[in-house]
Amino acid sequence: MSEDTDKMEVNGRKLLYDFKKFDWNDASASEMARSSISILDLPGKWGPNIIKTNYKNEDWDVILAGIFGDYRQEAEKAVDDRAKMGAIAKVITKLQIMHPFGDANRRLNVHVILPKLLLDNGFHPTISPDMKHMFQGGAKLEDQVDVLMKSQIGSSS
Known part of the structure; x- marks a missing residue:
């Protein structure tokens, strides 16, 4: 993910949360991941990273x-x-x-x-x-x- 994309927000919500950067010791990281519009998920065993939508x-x-x-x-x-x-x-x-x-x-x-x-x-x-x-x-x-x-x-x- 580019730095430009990492900085993008919509209505105060992070556009894309990179799950590779998730800090399991940081409670605010969990909230940021939950509130982001989409999530760049960890790569699967046989494939590349996948962007998953994260909104209702x-x-x-x-x-x-x-x-x-x-x-x-x-x-x-x-x-x-x-x-x-x-x-x-x-x-x-x-x-x-x-x-x-x-x-x-x-x-x-x-x-x-x-x-x-x-x-x-x-x-x-x-x-x-x-x-x-x-x-x-x-x-x-x-x-x-x-x-x-x-x-x-x-x-x-």
Whole structure:
């Protein structure tokens, strides 16, 4: 998990709690893990780490409202294209980690919502092979922005 992802919160709740960092001697660690939106679980015997959702169905709309509220605030404050792209990358990362649906999360978030937000902010929709994994929590925000900026038509970045 990247440092940027580790710092993300929604409505005062940690977006993703890395269970590898769990301190069994710290009572507050248990509360933080319990209140986080998703948990990066320990790797299984035969596979990689797995992100598990950690919220009740009735919290879904409040979490989504928080994610898009954070995005709108950040996008309004953006002073340049990189800052706008950062706000867009954060909202897509938060949606991917929240994983609100049992299926089609990447298709919705990366292939529908991302192009919509890019268009809303004066950018071109984009497709990059990096997008398959780029918003899963492991990439630095700066790297996400670089990929999005470089994929713009006529970009010299």
